[in-house]
Amino acid sequence: DSGVTQTPKHLITATGQRVTLRCSPRSGDLSVYWYQQSLDQGLQFLIQYYNGEERAKGNILERFSAQQFPDLHSELNLSSLELGDSALYFCASSVGAADNQPQHFGDGTRLSIL
């Protein structure tokens, strides 16, 4: 158990819809990262938050947004969903903001777009 909690585990929705994925980091971790994992692309970094502030941005679409709340949990919002958004979405956390700190992953949310 990594200590990172993601909900829901599975999400099935239709194109054009909007969903929110939730992540609670390990106790004491201030950084939260979001990744998308698909079969052909591997693990793709989306965005990082540190102590409530956006820290780094990766290959995140404009239709996607995230935030980190004062209690350090984070939400990833995906809107105007397309078939290609079907993937596993992982949250990870680390103690600090530095990129050399090991990240601990949750078990992911599997998003299926029908």
Add this chain to the structure above:
Amino acid sequence: GQQLNQSPQSMFIQEGEDVSMNCTSSSIFNTWLWYKQDPGEGPVLLIALYKAGELTSNGRLTAQFGITRKDSFLNISASIPSDVGIYFCGASGGSNYKLTFGKGTLLTVNP
């Protein structure tokens, strides 16, 4: 952008055999990490390497941070069926300061 070339893509071995996989890049990194992902779960950190030339073990697993800082390998000795999974390398400290992952090595162990 920075890319990690992880090989092999997949491996089929017999229980008891040793396994070796590696990641290479044209970029220099300050940290190399190795993760294992089981089906339906998130990646789990196996070994973290912070210094060029560093050799670190975790049970039957051994990983090394290449001296050029552009590569790393992971060895698994005396494989067992529960070693099955996808192994990912990750590296950070490059020009974009993000953790970058390889595409993974799928390991299958035949009992």
